[in-house]
Amino acid sequence: MTRRFRLEAATRRGEQIAKQYGFERFPIEPTTIAEAENIHIQAKPSDQKGVSGGIIFSGENVGIFYATDIDNDGFQRFTIGHELGHYFLEGHPEEITKIAPMHISRAGFSQGKDFIELEADHFSAGLLMPSRLVKKELLGRPVGLEGILTLAQQAKCSVTAAAIRAAQCSPYPVAIVVSNGDEISYGFLSDTFKSLGKFRNFPRKGDKLPVGTTKDFNETPDNVLRARQACGETTFLDWFDGDKAIELDEEVIGLGSYGYTLTVFSSDNLPDDPDNDEEDEEEARLMDSWTPKFARGR
Ligand SMILES: [Zn+2]
Missing domain, CATH: 3.30.450 (Beta-Lactamase)
Known part of the structure; x- marks a missing residue:
């Protein structure tokens, strides 16, 4: 399986989860999904620079934390979506717990990121911006920045994440x-x-x-x-x-x-x-x- 195919599959899995939890319009609320899965969510000021959040697997219990030092709703939602990716994507819990019960995710343009990090990012993008809803939002708007800014606002996501999703979904x-x-x-x-x-x-x-x-x-x-x-x-x-x-x-x-x-x-x-x-x-x-x-x- 090529990397590209795996990333597309991760995006689709995110879309599927949003649908499964009944989200038919923006914004998709990742915390609602976490609560329904009995995942404990905690906001936590980060003492390590660059840490966006993490997931903890402790027996039957799963917890997600996200950094609050970057006061940005889109950032925090994307982080929670990313951690949910580690929970929902096939093989992720096994891959993570092989090393430690806790996994820390880092934000930003990190190079040489682990592949599971990329997969979790694509899951989050699909979860928060399912293509069906993105297409509906972009329909009838001029191609370009205007549509992207509206999408970011509706989906409550960062402008960059919205731009990439708009590009992926636009004909x-x-x-x-x-x-x-x-x-x-x-x-x-x-x-x-x-x-x-x-x-x-x-x-x-x-x-x-x-x-x-x-x-x-x-x-x-x-x-x-x-x-x-x-x-x-x-x-x-x-x-x-x-x-x-x-x-x-x-x-x-x-x-x-x-x-x-x-x-x-x-x-x-x-x-x-x-x-x-x-x-x-x-x-x-x-x-x-x-x-x-x-x-x-x-
Ligand atoms: Zn991660």
């Missing part, structure tokens, strides 16, 4: 880039975006931002801090070194005190052949390694 090409200063922190491209054509610039951690709206925006730190927005235009050719000059909207929003910026590239042109699977093997491998990271809290 239109959407690319997400999170940046800090003049550098890219990570990128996520929807399948339809990848089908726009061949391109050489994969947005990767540490890459410098190309000239344009996002780079200009980040040059004024106040823009980021005050969650200002900007909008410009670019092309698939210019930003991604693609083989076509397809026009893209480049919408930017500052994510506040963390110093990160979210950029959403979108086009209302559907690719000629969305099922184009003529990628060569190298490219397919590369795509497979592109697993979105739901930076909790941002």
Whole structure:
């Protein structure tokens, strides 16, 4: 089973659980689900930096704690969803208790994260933002930032997590880039975006931002801090070194005190052949390694 397939399965499992507990509209409440499973939930100020929460398996009893030092509802909900992933996903309790009865989860753009951490993140994203509800929310809205902000608000999730889910569920090409200063922190491209054509610039951690709206925006730190927005235009050719000059909207929003910026590239042109699977093997491998990271809290 490929990593990508396993992550998609984790997302679906999250969606299933939301449905099983009768959530037919936003927001999905992970604490309600935990209570129904007799899981004890505790808010706990963290004494370790970077710890977002954890799960404890003690015989028949299961407990979840989440950090409260980051005062952000979306962050805490995503964390509880993540810990529920460790409870509901096949193999997770066994994998965790093999090492210790307690598992600590860390937030952020951690590199080389354990695979179960990624799986739990994808579970949480599916739980809090089931594709059926995401599609309903995005329907009739213009592709791009506006829909993402509404989704974040309705689902009570971070803007970044909502952006990734919107890109995953949208039939239109959407690319997400999170940046800090003049550098890219990570990128996520929807399948339809990848089908726009061949391109050489994969947005990767540490890459410098190309000239344009996002780079200009980040040059004024106040823009980021005050969650200002900007909008410009670019092309698939210019930003991604693609083989076509397809026009893209480049919408930017500052994510506040963390110093990160979210950029959403979108086009209302559907690719000629969305099922184009003529990628060569190298490219397919590369795509497979592109697993979105739901930076909790941002
Ligand atoms: Zn975890």
